[in-house]
Amino acid sequence: MQWTRSETLALAKNNCTQCHGSGLRLGRMGSLSPCNCVLRAIFRVCYDRFIRCATQEPYLSRISVEPHVGKQRAATWGRKDEEYIADFCLVSRRTLDDFEHRLFRYHFLLGAxxxxxxxxxxxxxxxxxxxxxxxxxxxxxxxRELEPYPLFPLDDYFHGASRMVTGPQPVARKTGPSALPSRLRFPEVRRAA
Ligand SMILES: [Zn+2]
Known part of the structure; x- marks a missing residue:
């Protein structure tokens, strides 16, 4: 994904010595990359939401309608808070190595x-x-870079519509007798021959 100043500016630290508040840094190849202060700010926003979802009373979690883009289905129902908790933990497990994940579990999940x-x-x-x-x-x-559904921005995660599948569509499966290979479809014809 392409990081832009309009996205990083609000997240950057004003007194950051690396990006001086712009949130972007010039890489060796001349490409722009997000400053570490922006990446840490994104993590903290997601972590705060995780704490809120994980510590709220269960009855506060609500079932919500998720609108779909496209013609096939208008919407589905989901429990977004629980999905977010699961996504936060699973994505972290996948991203971190063993040592980092142990520390993440002790410090961020268990509060040590x-x-x-x-x-x-x-x-x-x-x-x-x-x-x-x-x-x-x-x-x-x-x-932020997770495809196809990033956890950040949180507003898109919790209230955004699911995206349309842009790749090749799966071929509709044939069902019924016509889906069988011909040797199975007409056994009596084969026997008569
Ligand atoms: Zn910075």
Missing amino acids: DWRLCSRKLGIDRGTFFHAVYRIEQKLGRTF
């Missing part, structure tokens, strides 16, 4: 502070915070 994580993982304070920054940046980028 740096002392407890350091003891459990056998790392020092500096390594802990470096790893936390790395995890936030990795997940922030993945949550």
